[in-house]
Amino acid sequence: MTEKLALEGVEKSFGENRVLTGIDLAVQEHEVVCLIGASGSGKSTLLRCVNLIEPIDAGRIVLSGNRISGPGVNHNDVRRRIGIVFQAFNLFPHMSVLQNVTLAQQRVLGRSRSQAEARAHELLDRFGVGDKHGEYPDRLSGGQQQRVAIVRALAMDPELMLLDEVTSALDPELVGEVLEVIRELAAAGMTMVIATHEMAFARDIASRVCFLDDGVILEQGPPDQIFTAPHEPRTQQFLQRIVAAGRL
Amino acid sequence: MASKGDRRAGPEVAGRSSKLLGGWRAGDGRRGVGIALASTVVFFTVLVVVVTHSPGWPEVRKTFFDWGEFTSSFPEIGRAFLLNVKIFCISEALILVFALLLAVIRSLPGPVFFPLRALAIAYTDFFRGVPTILVIAILGLGAPALQLSWVPTSTTFWGVVSLTLIYSAYVSEVYRAGIESVHPSQEVAARSLGLTRAQGLRHVILPQAVRRVIPPLLNDFIGLQKDTSLVSILGAIEAFNQSEIDVNATFNFTPYLAAAALFVAISIPLARFNDCLAARDRRARELQGVR
Amino acid sequence: MRKTLLLATVVLAALSAGSALAVSSSRSDSSQAASSAASCAKSSLKLVNAGTLTVGTDNPAYPPWYAGGTPKGSFWKINDPDNGKGFEPAVAYAVATKLGFTKSEVKWTYVPFDKSFAPGPKKFDFDINQISYTPARAKVVTFSSSYYDVNQALVVVDGTKIASVHTIAGLKPFKLGAQLGTTSYGYITSTIKPSQQPSVFQQNAAAIQALKNKQIDGLVVDLPTAFYVTAVQVPHSKILGQFPTASGGEHFGMVFSKGNPLATCVDQALASLKASGAIQKIQQTWLAKATGAPVLK
Numbered sequence: 001m002t003e004k005l006a007l008e009g010v011e012k013s014f015g016e017n018r019v020l021t022g023i024d025l026a027v028q029e030h031e032v033v034c035l036i037g038a039s040g041s042g043k044s045t046l047l048r049c050v051n052l053i054e055p056i057d058a059g060r061i062v063l064s065g066n067r068i069s070g071p072g073v074n075h076n077d078v079r080r081r082i083g084i085v086f087q088a089f090n091l092f093p094h095m096s097v098l099q100n101v102t103l104a105q106q107r108v109l110g111r112s113r114s115q116a117e118a119r120a121h122e123l124l125d126r127f128g129v130g131d132k133h134g135e136y137p138d139r140l141s142g143g144q145q146q147r148v149a150i151v152r153a154l155a156m157d158p159e160l161m162l163l164d165e166v167t168s169a170l171d172p173e174l175v176g177e178v179l180e181v182i183r184e185l186a187a188a189g190m191t192m193v194i195a196t197h198e199m200a201f202a203r204d205i206a207s208r209v210c211f212l213d214d215g216v217i218l219e220q221g222p223p224d225q226i227f228t229a230p231h232e233p234r235t236q237q238f239l240q241r242i243v244a245a246g247r248l
Numbered sequence: 249m250a251s252k253g254d255r256r257a258g259p260e261v262a263g264r265s266s267k268l269l270g271g272w273r274a275g276d277g278r279r280g281v282g283i284a285l286a287s288t289v290v291f292f293t294v295l296v297v298v299v300t301h302s303p304g305w306p307e308v309r310k311t312f313f314d315w316g317e318f319t320s321s322f323p324e325i326g327r328a329f330l331l332n333v334k335i336f337c338i339s340e341a342l343i344l345v346f347a348l349l350l351a352v353i354r355s356l357p358g359p360v361f362f363p364l365r366a367l368a369i370a371y372t373d374f375f376r377g378v379p380t381i382l383v384i385a386i387l388g389l390g391a392p393a394l395q396l397s398w399v400p401t402s403t404t405f406w407g408v409v410s411l412t413l414i415y416s417a418y419v420s421e422v423y424r425a426g427i428e429s430v431h432p433s434q435e436v437a438a439r440s441l442g443l444t445r446a447q448g449l450r451h452v453i454l455p456q457a458v459r460r461v462i463p464p465l466l467n468d469f470i471g472l473q474k475d476t477s478l479v480s481i482l483g484a485i486e487a488f489n490q491s492e493i494d495v496n497a498t499f500n501f502t503p504y505l506a507a508a509a510l511f512v513a514i515s516i517p518l519a520r521f522n523d524c525l526a527a528r529d530r531r532a533r534e535l536q537g538v539r
Numbered sequence: 540m541r542k543t544l545l546l547a548t549v550v551l552a553a554l555s556a557g558s559a560l561a562v563s564s565s566r567s568d569s570s571q572a573a574s575s576a577a578s579c580a581k582s583s584l585k586l587v588n589a590g591t592l593t594v595g596t597d598n599p600a601y602p603p604w605y606a607g608g609t610p611k612g613s614f615w616k617i618n619d620p621d622n623g624k625g626f627e628p629a630v631a632y633a634v635a636t637k638l639g640f641t642k643s644e645v646k647w648t649y650v651p652f653d654k655s656f657a658p659g660p661k662k663f664d665f666d667i668n669q670i671s672y673t674p675a676r677a678k679v680v681t682f683s684s685s686y687y688d689v690n691q692a693l694v695v696v697d698g699t700k701i702a703s704v705h706t707i708a709g710l711k712p713f714k715l716g717a718q719l720g721t722t723s724y725g726y727i728t729s730t731i732k733p734s735q736q737p738s739v740f741q742q743n744a745a746a747i748q749a750l751k752n753k754q755i756d757g758l759v760v761d762l763p764t765a766f767y768v769t770a771v772q773v774p775h776s777k778i779l780g781q782f783p784t785a786s787g788g789e790h791f792g793m794v795f796s797k798g799n800p801l802a803t804c805v806d807q808a809l810a811s812l813k814a815s816g817a818i819q820k821i822q823q824t825w826l827a828k829a830t831g832a833p834v835l836k
Contacts, residue, residue: 051440053436053440076442080442086433090433090437092437094456103441103452104442108447153440385745393748401753481740481741482749482754483749483755485736493719495653496720498673498679499656499679501658
């Protein structure tokens with residue numbers, strides 16, 4: 001298996017605030033890596049750095065063997081290859097669902113309108129929101145909107161998908177439909193890095209789980225190991241709190 | 249930030265929130281209207297009585313409210329008003345475009361664009377500060393004075409140019425407010441799909457920004473409509489100048505009233521249209537929730 | 540929604556009722572000028588400032604109507620009426636003397652043109668500012684008799700197409716200009732009837748600049764002003780000609796508030812000055828150059 005994504009010694013600060021320290025992470029093709037940790041531990045920041053939304057202060061990020069961090073890199077090209085979905089969906093409210101999904105395909109990938117729409121319909125149907133293609137985002141439920149957001153990113157045929165707590169803003173009864181989509185993507189072999197609070201899901205789907213604590217990857221390993229027999233005391237503490245809250 | 253569950257945040261929520269703001273209960277409706285009615289009638293009656301019983305009233309009435317003068321001067325003033333409308337329409341079209349350009353320039357990021365941004369800021373500061381009539385006088389009388397054969401001398405041309413320069417400064421600020429009111433996550437989402445900054449601006453940010461500022465835009469245009477009368481300083485016979493001609497010929501001020509009536513006649517529908525758009529936009533945003 | 544509509548209707552009705560009361564449909568003439576000839580003795584004159592003859596005129600005070608310059612920092616621009624020089628001060632002081640005022644008992648006050656006929660009490664006894672008598676204007680203010688019979692003239696720039704025109708008909712294709720408040724504009728539209736819409740300027744300065752800029756081809760002003768324009772304001776310009784006197788003639792009169800008995804006294808003074816040749820002498824002193832322009836037909 002080839003290495004899809006590598007973070008080497010990545011550091012990131014916001015002003016005085018050190019958010020990521022010495023992050024080393026390698027993601028193989030087809031792997032699903034779940035990032036878990038408390039709020040503020042740096043999960044979102046890590047993903048945003050990979051997508052070049054935030055510049056890193058030190059270290060390297062490598063995608064499919066090419067360095068993508070640092071000077072001299074075309075950010076738009078990189079972002080085309082990586083799909084990212086946010087907690088707040090961020091659909092474009094002034095466009096229909098179909099337009100949301102075809103806009104970047106046409107403008108960035110240069111697909112014709114019919115090509116873009118065909119791909120859009122294919123994905124929308126596959127994830128159960130095909131009948132909503134003519135609607136505007138404000139008419140959709142949260143779960144539907146998030147599924148559309150995932151489709152929008154997928155339509156670009158990315159090499160890698162980053163999911164930043166995509167179910168955290170949803171009502172519990174809607175979380176399931178989105179998790180289903182992610183499950184299916186994983187089964188289809190999409191390389192993914194997923195920041196999530198859904199522990200049961202992570203346990204189920206991840207090839208590897210990374211526990212982030214205060215900007216550092218404290219521990220990483222297969223889900224069974226992390227969830228049942230974590231090495232680090234802080235990992236244990238975190239998981240205990242999760243279990244106590246009834247979320248595992 | 250998500251809309252709560254599957255239920256649409258529909259008219260009930262909208263109705264509830266506006267009721268909250270209005271502090272209004274259903275039964276208050278009829279009583280409220282009654283009070284408003286009565287107080288309006290009383291107020292206007294008092295006003296009319298006070299004015300018509302003042303000592304100078306007969307002379308003022310003859311000088312400012314002469315119906316004969318009104319009807320005889322109105323047709324000419326109406327014809328002259330067409331010039332105001334022409335200047336207004338051409339300027340408005342140019343302003344909408346030029347101001348957008350200015351607003352986009354001001355939003356260009358990074359140190360490499362600093363000179364352009366600085367220029368745009370200096371431009372808006374200057375043209376918002378300088379009185380409109382000065383710009384029209386200096387450009388309309390000064391530029392043709394250079395005696396360059398390719399410089400137009402038409403007063404309409406310089407009126408349009410001056411008004412465009414000035415109002416673009418105001419309107420670019422309105423656009424900027426609109427652009428800044430679009431949540432930054434929209435730009436993040438656009439860029440993360442691989443869209444360039446320009447593409448994001450064009451397809452995602454600006455369409456949302458412009459929709460939001462249509463009310464203040466229309467507001468500026470109601471002001472523009474009035475300022476078209478300043479072209480009179482260049483000698484052009486627009487409505488105000490025509491009314492002055494009539495006033496000076498007869499020493500009666502009623503033609504001013506006729507000109508005023510025309511200006512108001514245009515601005516009232518514009519203002520109501522503006523309110524209608526604003527209400528529609530507000531309802532739409534209440535329904536979708538602020539994201 | 541219905542409530543709003545109802546409220547709007549009521550407000551509209553109230554407004555209409557109010558306006559209907561306000562607008563008159565007939566033009567009622569106020570009482571005619573001068574109650575039975577009151578004495579014109581200086582002591583019995585009704586003046587706005589007791590003991591002083593307050594004369595109004597506009598600022599700047601242009602030649603040849605005013606002359607003698609103005610001291611630095613003075614409120615009056617170009618000329619100070621107080622120095623008594625120029626056609627209109629000469630006439631005004633001559634009239635004042637006839638009424639029994641000394642020079643120091645005459646005070647000049649600034650009256651913008653449109654304040655001279657605005658309703659309400661005037662702050663001058665009379666206004667002298669090259670204001671032409673018209674019957675319409677005489678309904679609102681009282682005019683003295685003529686102190687100057689005036690002709691309109693056309694100023695053009697040398698070497699332009701219009702400069703070779705010799706007839707009124709030949710002026711039709713050109714863009715002409717006039718100043719607001721003068722009868723020149725009326726003359727253009729009623730007699731010359733050009734094919735291009737003329738320009739009308741609120742200020743002399745704008746009119747002059749427009750002529751220099753070739754934004755207008757010709758400027759119609761009264762003859763004496765035309766001489767000042769060609770002599771001083773616009774280089775390389777000339778008076779193309781003067782227009783034939785309109786039937787009944789056009790004349791300047793002093794402006795009084797409607798019905799002011801002072802007008803009768805001033806008329807008497809003017810009549811006596813004309814009879815003695817004094818007015819003609821004043822004209823010769825100050826407006827001598829303002830003769831001898833060809834009459835356009």
